[in-house]
Amino acid sequence: MKTFKLGGIHPSEYKLSAEVATVAAPLPAQAVFPLSQHIGAPAKPIVAKGDYVKVGQMIAEAGGFVSAPIFSSVSGTVVKVDSAIDATGYRKPSIIIKVEGDEWDSSINRSDQLELLSSHQKLTSEEIISAVKNCGVVGMGGACFPTHVKLSPPPGSKAEFVIINGVECEPYITSDYRLMMEHADEILVGVQLLMKAAKVDKAFIGIEENKPKAIELLTERAKDYAEIDVVPLKQKYPQGGEKQLVNAVVGRFVPAPPAIPVSVGAIVQNVGTAFAVYQAVMKHKPLFERYVTVTGKKIKHPANFLVRMGTPMSQLIDACGGMPEGENKLLAGGPMMGKALTSVDVPICKGTNSVTVLSGKDARRKEPQPCIRCAKCVSVCPMGLEPFLLATLSSLKEWDAVEKECITSCIECGSCMYTCPAHRPLLDNIRMGKSTVMGMIRARNNKNKK
Amino acid sequence: MNFVIIAVIVLGAIGLVSAVVLFVTSQKFAVREDPRIKDVAEVLPQANCGGCGFAGCSGFADACVKSADKGSLDGMLCPVGGQKVMNEVASILGMSSSDSVAKIAVVRCNGTCENRPRTAIYDGLKKCSAINACGAGETACGYGCLGCGDCVDACMFNAIHINPSTMIPEVDEDKCVACGACSKACPRHIIEIRLKGEEKRICVDCVNQDKGPVAMKACSVSCIACGKCKKVCEYDAVSIDGNVAYIDASKCTQCGKCVEACPRHAIDSVSLSSKCLNEEVNKL
Numbered sequence: 114m115k116t117f118k119l120g121g122i123h124p125s126e127y128k129l130s131a132e133v134a135t136v137a138a139p140l141p142a143q144a145v146f147p148l149s150q151h152i153g154a155p156a157k158p159i160v161a162k163g164d165y166v167k168v169g170q171m172i173a174e175a176g177g178f179v180s181a182p183i184f185s186s187v188s189g190t191v192v193k194v195d196s197a198i199d200a201t202g203y204r205k206p207s208i209i210i211k212v213e214g215d216e217w218d219s220s221i222n223r224s225d226q227l228e229l230l231s232s233h234q235k236l237t238s239e240e241i242i243s244a245v246k247n248c249g250v251v252g253m254g255g256a257c258f259p260t261h262v263k264l265s266p267p268p269g270s271k272a273e274f275v276i277i278n279g280v281e282c283e284p285y286i287t288s289d290y291r292l293m294m295e296h297a298d299e300i301l302v303g304v305q306l307l308m309k310a311a312k313v314d315k316a317f318i319g320i321e322e323n324k325p326k327a328i329e330l331l332t333e334r335a336k337d338y339a340e341i342d343v344v345p346l347k348q349k350y351p352q353g354g355e356k357q358l359v360n361a362v363v364g365r366f367v368p369a370p371p372a373i374p375v376s377v378g379a380i381v382q383n384v385g386t387a388f389a390v391y392q393a394v395m396k397h398k399p400l401f402e403r404y405v406t407v408t409g410k411k412i413k414h415p416a417n418f419l420v421r422m423g424t425p426m427s428q429l430i431d432a433c434g435g436m437p438e439g440e441n442k443l444l445a446g447g448p449m450m451g452k453a454l455t456s457v458d459v460p461i462c463k464g465t466n467s468v469t470v471l472s473g474k475d476a477r478r479k480e481p482q483p484c485i486r487c488a489k490c491v492s493v494c495p496m497g498l499e500p501f502l503l504a505t506l507s508s509l510k511e512w513d514a515v516e517k518e519c520i521t522s523c524i525e526c527g528s529c530m531y532t533c534p535a536h537r538p539l540l541d542n543i544r545m546g547k548s549t550v551m552g553m554i555r556a557r558n559n560k561n562k563k
Numbered sequence: 564m565n566f567v568i569i570a571v572i573v574l575g576a577i578g579l580v581s582a583v584v585l586f587v588t589s590q591k592f593a594v595r596e597d598p599r600i601k602d603v604a605e606v607l608p609q610a611n612c613g614g615c616g617f618a619g620c621s622g623f624a625d626a627c628v629k630s631a632d633k634g635s636l637d638g639m640l641c642p643v644g645g646q647k648v649m650n651e652v653a654s655i656l657g658m659s660s661s662d663s664v665a666k667i668a669v670v671r672c673n674g675t676c677e678n679r680p681r682t683a684i685y686d687g688l689k690k691c692s693a694i695n696a697c698g699a700g701e702t703a704c705g706y707g708c709l710g711c712g713d714c715v716d717a718c719m720f721n722a723i724h725i726n727p728s729t730m731i732p733e734v735d736e737d738k739c740v741a742c743g744a745c746s747k748a749c750p751r752h753i754i755e756i757r758l759k760g761e762e763k764r765i766c767v768d769c770v771n772q773d774k775g776p777v778a779m780k781a782c783s784v785s786c787i788a789c790g791k792c793k794k795v796c797e798y799d800a801v802s803i804d805g806n807v808a809y810i811d812a813s814k815c816t817q818c819g820k821c822v823e824a825c826p827r828h829a830i831d832s833v834s835l836s837s838k839c840l841n842e843e844v845n846k847l
Contacts, residue, residue, distance in 0.1 A: 196773070202698025203705045204773060440684075455683040455698055478686045541688035548696060 114322060116347035117360040120495040122528045124284050124350055124449065126323060130408050130415035131287045135295060137419045138405075138432065140215065144187045144423030145460040146172060146208045147199040151257040153179030158208055164191045169218035169399050172208050175246075181259045181463075182249040183208075186401035186421035188216040198456050200445045200465070207460075210423070221398045227298050228395035230305045241310040241394055248393035249400045249463075253385030254278060254353065255446055257464040260386055264310045266375045273378030274315040275307050276362050277387055279331070280346065280353040282321060283447030286467040288404040289384050291417045293320070293327040296388055297334045303387030304341055306394050311380050316341045317362045318384070321348045350449065351526035355381035357495050369522045385466070405429065405461055409470030411437035420461050426468050427457040442476035444469040449527050482535040490529035490539060496522045500529035504539040507546025512553060515546045521554070523547055599631075599656060600624045606651045607641060612719050614642040614742020631656040642666070643720075643740040665759040666741035668723065668734050670714075672753045673768040673831065674707040675729035679782040695750035703781040706771045708732070708753055717748035736835075760835060763817040765810055767792075768831045772805045779827075786829040792821035 149155040154176035166172060166185045173183040189212040196204040217223065230236070246261035266272055277300075281289040293300060304316050318335070320328050322345055332343045344362050351357055355374050356367040358381055365377040374381050382390075385404065392398040401422050408415040413434025420429065426443070430436055436457070444451035445465050461468075490500040498519060506515045523543055530540045604624040611619040617626050627639050636658050641648050645665070653659060679702045685694055691713040699705040710730035714723050722738035723745050725731070732745075732754075746754040753770055767786055771778045775787035786807045793801040793808065800814035801821060810821070810830070822832045 196777075202700075204777065453698070455703075538688040541690075541693050545688070545690070545693050545696065 114345055114347040115361050116349050117352060117357040117495065119360075119497050120493045120528060121349040121351070121357075122493050122531055123348070124531060127284050127408075127410065128287050128290070128323070129285065129410075129412075130406050130417055131290060133287075133291075133414075133416050135291045135404060135417040135419055138421070138424060138429060140187060140212055140421065141424040141428055142212055143192070144185075144189075144210045144212060144421065145197045145425070146183055146185070146210070146423050147197065147460065147462060148173055148183065148206045148208070149199075150183060150422075150462040150464065151181045151251045151259055153177060153181075153259060153262075155206065156180060156183045158194050158206075160191050160194070160208065162191055162193050165189070166191060166210060167216050167218045169221045169401060171249075171399070172210075175249075179259055179262050181251050182247070182399075184249055184399040184401045185210060186423050187212045189213040198459060200452055200454060200459050200462065202455050222396040228302065228391075230302055230309070233395070236306075236309065236394070238310050238312055241306050241390075244394045244397075245310070245390055248389075248398070250386065250389045250393050251400070251463050252383055253389060253403060253463070253466070254383035255450070255464045255466055257462075260382070260390065263375075263380060263382070264307070266311075266380070270375045271378065272311045272313050272375055272380045274313050274317065274363070274380075275304065275311055276355075276358055276374075276379050276381045277304055277307075277316060277318040277384055278353055278355070278358055278381055279318050279320040279324075279327065279384045280358060281324070282348070282350045282353040283449050283451075283467075285408045285469050286406050286447045287408070288406045288417055288466050290324050290327055291406075292388055292404050293324075293331060293384055297330050299391045300384050300387045301331075301334055301338055301341060302395065303389075303391035305338065306390050307380070307382055307387060308340065310390075313380070314340055318343045319346050319352070319358055319362050320344070321346050321352060323348050351495055351524065351528065354495065354524050354526060356524065369519055400463060403461070403463065403465070405465060406467040406469075407433045408467065409437070409441075409472060410475070411441075411472035412470055422462060423460045425458045425460055426454075429461070429468055430457065430470065437470065437472045439473060440476050442471040444471065448475075449531065450525065478538075479536040481537045484535055484537060487534060489532045489534065493528045493532045495526060495528060496524060498523060500539045500543060501537075503546060504537065504542035507542040507549075512546070512549055516550045516553070520547050520550050597628055599628050602655050603627050603652050606644075606648060606655065608643045608648065610643050610719065612643060612740075612742045612744065614740060614744065615640065627652055628656065631658050642742045645740075666756050667736065667739050667759040668741060668743070668745050669755050669757045669764070669766055670708070670723075670732050670734060670753060671755055671766065671768055671770050672706075672708040672731060673784050673829070674702065674704055674782050675731055677729075678784045679704060679707060691748075692750045704771055704778075704785070705773070706751060706753075707769075707782065709751065713748045713750065714745035714754060717744040719744065758812040760812070760817070762835055763819070764812075764833045764835060765815055765817055765819065765822060766812075766831055766833075767808045767810055767829055769827075769829045770807055772807055774806055778806070784827055784829050787827060789826065791824045791826065792830060795820045795824040 156173035157176050158173045160172045167188045170185050171182050172185045175182045189210050192209045192211050194208050197207040199205045242261050242264050250260045251257040308316050328345050335341045359374050359379045389400050405418050405420045407429045416433050443454045503520050527540050604621050607620040609620050615623045617623040681701050682703045685701050689711045691709040691711045694700050694709045700709050708731050712725050720738050722735045723732050726733050741756050743756050769786035771785045778785040778787050788803050788806040798814050800811045802809050822830045
């Protein structure tokens, strides 16, 4: 069975909610839409206080080419366009809507009937990309990179195949798995649409071996689609990283930045994105709801929800039996790459695939000890870096040296910190160094342009 | 015997040729440095702190000489040496030095453990820049001091320390040379290099740009931009920008009316003369 070559770790799975069927989350009383839910320029609000909006109505337009519009997930009145706390922990410009009823925009096709590509043969690549762009579809794996940008490769690089990410290597999270189990046909049509948009004639769906039912189901349904292959992968974290996935599925290495997967001919998209593309193109349904796992060892009923964006996390946690007693750590995402939050009122955004609650001793880090030079961090780094060196150099502010050591290649997967027997804050230091070096590179490029 | 003579002659010849080559190159490629640069550098403190804005003391000396050639020393100030050193520099360069005003680093946050309740626990890397990158920190204020001492690490004069009871840095008035290193190191730009003042110094000790109700919840001494200080000021020294008040030190007359008017006790008046008096009393 295939997997990526360099490094990797095997954290315990804890897929507590894997066999819990998805239910629609209750409508919130008030929905909050941060204007910056994607990578790139923040969206610009096009509604004002007092406006009535319907479900699926655009409330903020894209702020540039690398940006995405935002759609209301509820019907109701705009309370204010103000700042609200988001996943970054800071107050960011947001649109706040008071929910009244559930009136959908009439252009959305709400039927469950499967629309096949064969009945829409006239669709062109440009039409698909513009539908994706106009429906605000972004990468649903967590990074939220606008999908229409990914489907328009930079000049000089040519896509050869699409790789669909159904790996879900993060512990605890099961939202992609539930989506594959419940909407396999829609995902396959979405993959066809992605292939047509990217003008390629081959697609692979990578799924880890710990999801045998999903592999079986998708392999069987994909029999009708000769150009789509389901690739079972050996379980290893961080296989869901796009560079690791390209290496695992087709064996090619993506070079160091600024190279991206399309430099070696691959366009990587999440299964959630494929589903969102299907809904955008075939059902004219903009991106305003998504699959979210709410989980944690102490959560009474870990579950999967179809959530309207803008719903506060506190409401989902309450629906699962409430916040456990004692000290808890709330994460947007999984325990490896998730972001720790300081408030339960943070809304679900386009990239929130999971709400994870770590309780008791899991909530705290262990006291760091001196480095014992065991080099475990070096052996697990999936990018072939030397984490102990990068962390030390970053803490000494040796920015030129860390740049030479390829700090910008780091994908911040956290494998080094997971495996460190001395519990050193390796990734904290590396992240600090990486952001400083990225800033230096940007400043240098701007200077050269002038 | 022959070998010795040959060796002496060969080595002597090589030495002679090399000496000639070295002499010629040293004459031809000699770098002639203005002797005044060395003289100026000698009177500078040699702390190489960069507080003047140039790369170390020799860079500053070079800039002083160039500036003097243009006719004035305006704008050139060594924050460490202060007026005394600048007078010496001016006398070396045969100029009259321009008067400078003393400045000092001011920490514009009073979010102590008592004033600003903790809403979360952070247990990652204990560095302000690391906390700032990953969220608002342990309190609900996304603008205030993070208390991990990036400013303390940056200070080369041992002039700033975290007070362990408040977890807010305090500046030592006597040691601070206003080089600005702490101000640059602070990821939240809380530390301002301000006019030192003679008797009193009045400053808004808050940089929270959130709107009133939000700022009010986060901290008991936050500025809520109510504008009372602006109304009461007779000298147009107070401006309100981005939901936070700011006092222009060059216009402020230290009348203290804004300090009394502030309903949040966010404006701090530091009485410098009383501090000096206390010190004198202690000496007695």
